[in-house]
Each structure stands twice: as structure tokens, then as C-alpha cells.
Amino acid sequence: MKYHTICAFYPVSWSVPLKSVEVELEVRAHVATVVSTLNYENKEDKPLEAVFVFPLPGDAAVCHFSAKIGQTEIVAEVKEKQKAREEYDDALSSGQQAFLLEESDQSPDIFSLSVGSLRPGESASIRLEYVTELAVQADEGLRFCLPAVLNPRYQPRGSEDVCIQVTSVPASLVPYSLSFSARVSSPRPVSKVESNCPLDALQYLNTEQTQATVKLAAGHKFDRDVELLIYYKDAHQPTAVVEVGQASAKPGTLMGDPVVMLSLYPEFPQAVMSSVASSGEFVFLLDRSGSMDARMNNSESHQTRIGSARVFIFVPLTHLPMGCYFNIYSFGSSHEHIFPKSVEYSQKTMEEALKKVEEMDANLGGTEILMPLKHIYSQPCIPSQPRQLFVFTDGEVGNTKEVINLVKKNSGSHRCFSFGIGEGASSALINGLAKEGGGHAQFITGTDRMQPKVMQSLRFALQPAVVDISVKWDLPKGVSVTALSPPITALFQGQRSLVYAQLTGKSLAAEGCVTVKYSLAGHPTQNQLHFSLKPAEDTGITVHRLGARSLIRSLEMEERERGGERDGEVKKKVVELSVQSGVSSAFTAFIAVNKGNGEAIQGPLVRRNVPTPSECFFPKLKLMWMLLPISTSFILRDMFRLSPFTLGPPMFQCNSISIEHKQPPRDPLLQLVSLQKASGCWVLDPALAAALGKTSEEVEKPKPALEVWATIVALIWLHGFKMDAQEEWELLAMKAVSWLRAQNAPCVTECVEAGNALLGCNMQKDALGL
Template identity: 85%
Template sequence: MNCCGLLNAEKEPVPLKSVEVELEVRDHVATVVSTLNYENKEDKPLEAVFVFPLPGDAAVCHFSAKIGQTEIVAEVKEKQKAREEYDDALSSGQQAFLLEESDQSPDIFSLSVGSLRPGESASIRLEYVTELAVQADEGLRFCLPAVLNPRYQPRGSEDVCIQVTSVPASLVPYSLSFSARVSSPRPVSKVESNCPLDALQYLNTEQTQATVKLVGGHKFDRDVELLIYYKDAHQPTAVVEAGQASAKPGSLMGDPVVMLSLYPEFPQAVMSSVASCGEFVFLLDRSGSMDGSRIKSARETLLLLLKSLPMGCYFNIYSFGSSYEHIFPKSVEYSQKTMEEALKKIEEMGADLGGTEILEPLKHIYSQPCIPSQPRQLFVFTDGDVGNTKEVIHLVRKNSGSHRCFSFGIGEGASSALINGLAKEGGGHAQFITDTDRMQPKVMQSLRFALQPAVMDISVKWDLPKGVSVTALSPPITALFQGQRSLVYAQLTGQSSEAAEGCVTVKYSLAGHPSQNQLHFSLKPAEDTGRLPVHRLAARTLIGSLEMEERESRGEQEEGVKKKVVELSVQSGVSSAFTAFIAVNKGDGEVLQGPLVVRNVPTPRMMACCMPMPQYRKSFSPVVQLNSYRRPQSKVSESSLPKQPPRDPLLQLVSLQKASGCWVLDPALAAALGKTSRKVEKSKPASVNQEVWGTILALIWLHGFKMDAQEEWELLAMKAVSWLRAQNAPCVTECVEAGNALLGFNVQKDALGI
């Protein structure tokens, strides 16, 4: 065995030496150019197979290889044809390169580099464009996924074709260099990352252009997350991109394409009336990979969620792994009794249910009849490693009329295709929570969205100059949330003068009130970058809709849709589920000597605590392996367990709140406030009952001590204020003054909202 050079876990040499990534962000569209440098240090010809994640909605639009001075640009072809061409090239001694999307999930790609002669180097260039999602704090999130956790394949499933070779993150044997250029019509206020960055460099005095890069010597041992903040980020915008001169007018690539970013603003009167009804279903991943801080954070988040629910709603909590469990046989009305029962069960939840079988609990939830006048809101928490992503998303789409789905991707390696797909098809909102993030603020933002009244009857109306017609490329908008971006792509056919203007109006009904938002925009195309990112993203959006349609159609219709996808993919140069990029180096035709050796390039694995259970099946990939996880069980005596760390003071106080919103004056509340029962009792104004006094003290403590975490407790405080108002308690002003004196604050009555 050759043990020189870079080695993977199996002690085989690793042909991938380094990864270079250049990111260009224009407003909220990112163009990513990755260069992967390979070198064969062995004495045999080599085939290198690298399986890696990309953002699920990325449009891969360029793939080329450089060997010595020869550059070969790949073409998009129907997948089976591309695979056959690749095999034929290798068997006739030619070099070939194949890039294809996994059949199960659009965020997994397989790159086959075959064949590298002994001592030979190759540079692979891969380009994709993607939209940047808006985060809870208005930052735009770009993620360069490094971590590919082995996808859990459901039992009984034969359809496996993902090759994953994983090593612990610390042993990843290739380096990453990463630089980014950001430009926007609005100033760039800051750029943050989970990895060390060099200082942000502004390129102009308006601060609308900037560059930043990772500190040198970065090991590509985790996802690289970049958060970009603009001033006045919530302005609606329109970008018109001119078509490709070489493409036929009237075709998608030949015509101009417009991308609209809409931020609906709802009337304040409607927004202030938070819904007091709904069926809230929480679905929590308890697979082995959730062990440790992830499951602890999830339990704490469920506590906050349950305390923040409105009286009169219904709820249930499901958890899943290889099997699934529920706290109640069906959703129950929210009350003190049902809340306490649920919290008791949550405390006992561990990451001990094995694999990640999310499909069956979802089927069970959808089989439950909806409760009249209680709109269903589904919250899904998972670290998102499943092999049947497309099937799961299809199920959510099929049931999209009966609920809204809010999804949360937890930790490194969470599948963006799964998390974004659940929210997109379920008319909800997606959030990504890395292991360094606090889960609670993001989840509470989604609960605020879920409590917003559902927007009905959404329509988009275009007003364009004579001679210009429009073809929508995006699926119809099914969900709108206050201040959250909605993207619309459309093809513009026909001629207009340079100075011409268009107008788009989004009409909808909110809580029975008709409403609309309007955007006027110039039809003059933006400066041409030659990369056509808007066209590529529009093509990817249309391809995604057609792929979903193909899953729902049968027979001739299915074949017709598939043909449409292949045609669109080839025309736009954007990858799809039915196409692949193929490049063949015809070269000198010299036949390779000796057998071709396969080397699988390892990707980082973030979960050291899990035990792999491989499954195998013959397929096009040289080797097929998927891992599922079950945490080893062992009996431990109570005395040997480590003592529980003291609970976070905020969670301590929140855990004492009643379902109605009030706090009862007892020794536990006094302790949470940091006072003795005697002192708290003694400070109480005589005419006030204990629940009113306890509730006012809790509100003063939250405002005085925990303003930095207000987004976490805001909803449960609103519930407490509603309860107080309903009591018509006397001497509220006196209570607030006495509470401030006791706790050492100066919180005004108005600030408390009472």
C-alpha cells in the first residue's frame, strides 16, 4: 500500500489537493466559482470520485477541466447519455469528467474525474448561482457547504446512488482559499462569518462595493457561513437582464428576464391583532446525530414555544428517528394541564431513536383530520440528513392546502434542499441554525410568522408598455409574510424604448381586508456581466417546478415533462435531475496502461459519536455506501450521572409561567427573581392579589434583565399583558413602582404595555 502524500481514513492517497472559491454577490444573488485541484501521485492511472453538497436551489451553470495547457468545457446532456459517454471514453483510454446531481436530493453532486495518468494534475472549475436567503436579523446568508453527513436511507429503500466517504473534520486533507466581492445599490454595513475573516475592504467611498476573504490556511473542515448586511435591506427591487445575443429571440435565454424582490408591508391594524387560534404541530428529530447540545437546545426551544402559544389553540408534539412517537394521540386544546403534561415528556426526550425516518410521521400527521377554524401550522426540527428528500418534499406539496410548514435545519451539514423545500412547498419559512447559533430567536420569529393571519387570494398583475408581453417563470406565490422577501422571475418578450417603465402589483386578502403592494421599475437592462445569473436562476426555478410536476404525472405526460426539463436544461446550461455535465478530452488517444484505480475523496463528518451501518447496492457509482445511526445504549446508575448544570435564569422564569400567561407568587418564583419569599411577599401592595403581583414582577425582571433576548420572550410577555388587562386589577401603577423598588430597576409602566 502506498502511504505517502495525503491519506484518507482507509490509508489511500487522496488526489484532491486544494479547493479555491471565489464568490461574487450582487445584491442578493451569489455567483460562486470553485476550482478543485487534483494530482495523481500514484504509479497507476486514477479515477477520483468526490461527492459534495451544494445549496439545494443552486443553478450549476459551468463545468470545465484543465489538464496541462488543455482546457475542456463540459456540455449538458441527458443523464444516461452522459454516463454512457463517460464510460465509453474511459474504456477507450480517454480522459473524461462527469458532474451530476443525485437522484434523491438536488443538493448532492457527484464529480467523477477519470482518468488521471500517473504524475498528472487537473484543475476542475465549477460555477453556480444561488439566491441568498434573508435571516431573522435581516442579514443575507451564504453557505459554502463542506460537511456532507452520510444521508440516512429509509429501510426497505433500494434506490441508493450516493457515495459518501467520510472522515472526522479534523482529518480533511485538502485546504480551502475563499474570497468574496460584494456589491449592491445600498451600502454594505458589515460581513460576518463563522470562520476567521480578514478585515472588510471597501472599494468605493459610497461603501456599496467591498471585498473580504477567509484568513489564510483555512482547513475546509466545516461549512463556511457568510452573513452580509446592507443598509435599508427591505427595499423592493427589480433587475432586468438582457438575453444572450446568440440565443433565439422568444426563447428563455434569448429574451430579457426580470427578477423582482418584493417585501410586502401589511397594514398595522391587522398586524397588531395576533391570531389566537391554530393547531400547532411540532415535529422533532431525535436521531443519534442530534445528541448533545442540539437536543438540549431543541428541548429549551419547545419550552419557549409552548409558553408562547395563545389560549384557545390546539397542539401536539411528535418526535422521530427510526420510529416515531407522539405526546397525545391527536392534537389537544392548550391548557395548563395539557401544557404541563407535554413539558414533562419534553424533559425526558433524548437523541435515542436511531435513524432519520421523517416520511412516516409526516404521513401520520397529514392523515389526522384538520380542526375547524384552527389553521394547522407544522414546525419541523431536523439536522436534515435523509436519502429520500424529493419524496418528503412531494408529500408536503401534496398537503400544502391544509397547513403551513416552518422548517429548521440544525447544525453543519443540514440539507438545504430538504429544509428550504419543506418551507417552500408548505407555504412557510425556513431557518438554518448552526451549532454556534442560539436556536430560540430564529424559532420565535417563525412562530410570529405562524401567528400572522394567512394571506389569501394572492395575484400578481403586470402593467407593461405596448408591444411587451410577460411570461411568469416562477410558480404562483402561495405565502406572504410581513417584511419577508418574495422572489418573482418573468420573461419579457417584445421591444420597448430604453426609457420605458413597467409596473407590477401584488394583490391579496389579509384577515378579510383586500390589500396590495406596487413596484415601478425601469425596463432598461442592468450592466451585462456575461454570466447571466438572473437567467440561470429563472431557468433553475422553472426546472424545479417542472421536476415537481414530473413526479405527479404518469405515462406519456411524465415523459413529456421530462423532455421539457432536458430541453430547458440543455438550452440554459443549467443542471437538472435528468441531465449531467460531461467533458471528454479526445487528446492524443493514447491508451492508458494498467487497470484504473478508484479513489473516493473523503468529505468532513461532524458526528464523532455515531456508529455507521453501511448498505450496498450496485449502481453507476463505483461504490455505494450510506450510513445510518443509532446511539449505543448502556445502563448507567443514577449516582454516576453528572449533576445537571444550573438552568439558564430566563428559562427558569419562563418555566414557571402558567398557560394563561400569569405567574403565581410562590417560593420558586421568588428564587427565579433572586429574592426570598418573605421579601417578595412583604413588598406586595396590600390591595393586589398574588397572581397579579407575581406577573408584574416577572415582566419587570424580563424588561430589566433580559432586553437583549426580547425576541425570545416577547410573545409570552404579550400573553401575560393580555391576562393582566383582563383582570382589571387596581393599583397597577403602585405595583410597578413597588416591583421596581424590590428588583432595583426603573422600568416604566408604558414599556411593560400595561
């Protein structure tokens, strides 16, 4: 068993040349520009090389890298990766200073920054800039995440022996500070900004409230990824932004021509959306590796990742429609399944599955997701039951690209909905699974209310599959279009799709039009967006960089599929595009060399690995663990169950971890959901009374038809007390209403009146869907 990321924990006595990280975020509508400044200082008496391996969003376009030493600023160039590495090594060996930034070969959300070399007493500031799109959440907020936690990635048996050296410390011991500020601007007012970290108060910059600033409260620790949720008023409407090209770039090239970014929000016909699908094969794949026994974040009040994942399975399983099929797989170093093959959804199979899920623990070792995926894809699809795959994982996977390639290869037979659980989940893996699988990605940390996110993905899965998607451009004569985005493979009601395209040529006409055509449940449908060809002001080249990133990622996928055939023709295209646009790729790196005054740096160079925050895990074999050398002792984490102990001074410090986790109080809504039968009804029993906050005597007193009465009083409680969480229970309410209609019971009116009296509500039959 091997890791692609080797995680060695950092001895407290080491000196760390990285002193502080300053992050400035600028959000314009749903696009973010991030500028990070890393301040280094060598306090030792010998020259240093500092190596920092850290996470970035997997879909980020890294577009600037520079170093400032004294008054001298060196701006890096993008070059083919091997050439950049050789130039870096040559510079150091000749006594020059050099700076290298490169993306991991295995996963696009891990970068390595090498600073070499710093003279004794010398300081340097490294500036790193990237742009990224913000994902739309279930509550219509836009999510920005600044990754901080980098957990080890498990490398399965038989995989390529490629390693990245990562030095880690518990989050509370990170030896450098973080400051973070954000500026938000939008054509529409900013409603609010929320975070999983303490924030200072939001400050509006104008009376229209379309511009605002916010920053992290003082004293923030690197104990979690920094997540911002940004809410605009009525923001999620189709839009188009046209950006002029660079004046210095040649017309006809990507950077020399205008680029358009389309944000599409398809609206499906109401006749189709009014009926929820009653068919489908729902396959749930649950991560049970050892790392899933960690807490969702460092707060003692939050449950473990495996505990959250069990809820993830529970919520959609109780909401499935009658007549569908399902199965549940789990994986670690091996994989298991509850049923030999997918079974029809019924009360019996649901209860059997839930019982086994409740018994599942994080005891299957490493994170080997490839084999269970292959097994699932080897199972024949059930006729007229479209396959929907739900993957729940903490994302600590080393062979990310191989997994994503497999999902794409099988994308024609299923849709994939992915969930990243806990701090440090790989954005490259989670987003890649959903993108190539035609589904939707969600990230869940300890502060989230997870049910809305699970329900959003389930609602998407229950929507009819959109097929025969095409994009038609209607542009003025003299203007041609070149797609920069891969073809759209999935559309969901109200969910954003982004399209980038290069516009070549000129025209006096002021408007263009794009039409998205598709077939939905057998109905030909289309949505149109008319947009101005007049370029937007003050956008810089952000849209060009995002368009270049989109094309680069598509070409990289094509190169992996071809396996380097045709003399690396696609790789050459990627390198050329990356160099031209200044955007990083898997085959290029940023390199900067400070030739200075020609005076060589004297003395042997000492390497210092800058630590990243990580979850802290140790195996049960404490004695063996402490005797292992540092180079090997910290690569075994995922093979063992966790045990509570602390490695203390003088070598290491770490927060202790206990696997005896207290269960949080049961959510009344979840309690009520758990009592619904697969058919959609509730039965009258003490558990139902407790969920409603009543005694058994109070609930049993009216004595109408028992199951009809129990179901109606549950519906009244949901509508009367949980309307703020409607997205979490509307599907089970639809099941309940369908069941009630099938009963054709004469006592519905009587039950509604009695239920209102019992609960102190005033709900009408039509409001309940009856």
C-alpha cells in the same frame, strides 16, 4: 433498512488526488455567485479515476463546469444524464480523459464529480460555478452557506434500493485544504459580515462602504459548514432587476429575452397585524433518530442536537396563545405522539407536554419522517384552527423528494415551518418542506442563538393565512410576460418573496408595474412595485440562470407528480431548458472529454474516492463493527445509540464521542420564560426571584397582589434588561399584558413603582403596554 448514501470511512494510508479547494464568493445585493476550483494531482505510479461526492446548496443553479490540464482547458456541455454517463464511460474505456458532474437522483443538494483519468504525475484543476439566492434571517442578515459536511442519509425500509457511495473522514482528518474569500457589493452600505468560522478583518474597497472583501482566517479546518451573515443598511426594500438576454441566443427564448427578478416585501395593514391570532392547531414533529445525539458542531462546549431540539419545542410551546390546540410527535424508525390527538392549550396540557419533551432522547433509530407525516395528515383538521406544522430535524433523510412531494400534496391543509439542526443538515429537505408547505425554513448550528429564529417562525405562524394570492403585470404595449416562478403560495409580513419572469417584445416606455393581490383575515389587500424596464449593467446572465433554475425545479416537481406520464413530456422540457440555459437539473449532467493528441492512457485505471468531512459515529457493538468489511460497516450508524470509543491506527482514526454531555448554564431569559404560566402570568416563588437575580426576600418584600406583582416585575425585567432580545419575548409579553388587563387590578401603578425600585429601572406603564 438501507441508505441512499452509503458512508465508508477513509483509510488514512490511502493517497488522495484532491489537494486543495479554492472558493471565491461574489455577493451582489442578495444574489451569490460561487466559483470553486478543485486542484488534483496524481502522485501514484498508475492512472487514477477520482470520484468526489459532496454537498451543494439545494437551491443552487450549477451553471459552469470545466477542467484545465496543463495549458488545455475543456469546457463541459450539459447533456441528458444517461447520454453523459455513456459518453464518460466510452471516453475512459478508449483511453481518453473525461470529467462528469451530476446531481443525485434522490436529492438536489448532493453532487458527484468524476475525474478520469489522471496519468501518473499529472495535475488538473476543476472549475465549478453556481449561483444562488441568499435567505433573509430573523435579524435581517442575509445567509450564505458553503456546505462542507455531508452526513449519511437514511433510506427507509421499502424505499428504492438506490445508493450513492460516499467516503468520509472525521473533519479534523480531511486531507485537502480550503481557502475561501468573498467580495460583497450592494447599492447600500455593508454594515458587517459575521461567520461561524474565524475571519480576517473586513476590508472596505470604497469610501461609501458599498463594496468590501473578507476571507477565512488561515488554518481553517473542514469541521463545519462555512456560514456568512451579511448585513446591509436599510437593504430589505422591494426591488427589481431587469437583465438583457444573451446576444447569441434566439429572441423569444428564455436566454434570448430579458428576464426580471422581483424582490417583494409585503406590508400588511397595521389593523390586521396589531392583533395576534388566538387560534390554530400547532403540531411539532421532532427528530429522535440516533444522529440527533451528535453535538451541534465539533465544539465540546455545544450541546447535542436533541438537546437543542428540546429547546426548540420548549420556546414556542410556552408562547402559544390560550384557546389554540397542539400536539407533539417524534420519530426515528418508528414514531410516537404525546396525545392521541391535538388537545387544547392550557397550563395542565402544557406542563404534561413539557415534562415528556424533557424525557425525550435520540433513541428511535433511523430517520424515517415519511410515516409520521402521513399519520399527521390523516388526522382531521380542527374547524377554525388552522394547522401549523413545525419540523425539527438534522435532515439526514434519503427519500427527500418523496417527503417533499407529500408535503406539497397536503399544502392546502397546513403551513410547514422547518428547522435544520446541526452541521450537514440537508438544505434540499429543509428548504423544500417550507417552500412546498407555504412556511419558512431556518438553519441552526452550534453558534446560533436559536430563540430568535424559532420566534420568527412562530410569529409567521401566528399571522393570518394569506389566501387568494395573484400577481398582475402592467407592462407597456408590445411587451408580454411569461412567469418563470411557481405561483406564490405564502406571504409573511416583511419577509421576501422572489419572482422571476421572462419579458418578450419591445417598447419605448421606460416603466412597468407589478401588483400582488391577496386576502388577509378577510380583508382584500394589495402591494405594488413600479420598476424600470431599463436593463441593469454588469449582471451577466445571473438572473437568467436563477430564473431557469426556478422553472426547472417547478417542472421537475410536475414530472414527479405525474410519474412520467405522457411519454416523459415534462422531462423532455426540463432537458431542453437545462441544455439551453446551461443550468444543471435532475435529468442532465455536465460532461467534458479531453481528446488531446489522441494518445491513449495506458494501464489499468485505479479508482480513488475523495473523502468528505462527516460527523463520526459508531454503534455500541464495537467488536462487531470492527469485524465488518469496509463496504458495509459504515451504513449502520443511525440504527444505534452512540457510545464513546475510538477506532485508532493502523486502519482508521476518529475523534471519540461521548454521550455524557454537560448541560450549558441556563439562560436567565429562558429561565424566566419557563416560569410563565400558559395564561400569561407569573407566580411569586423562589425560582422567579432567582431568574430576576434577586433573593426571595427582596422580591416578596413589597407584598402587593402576588400574581399581578410577579407578572409586572417580570415585564419590567424584560423591558429593562433584555430589549436587545425583544423578538424572543414579545409574544409572551403580549400574553402577560392581556392577562393583566383581564384582572382589572387596582394596584398596577403601585406594582410598577415597586418593580422599578426593586430592579433599578425607570419603566413607565405605557412602555410596558399597560
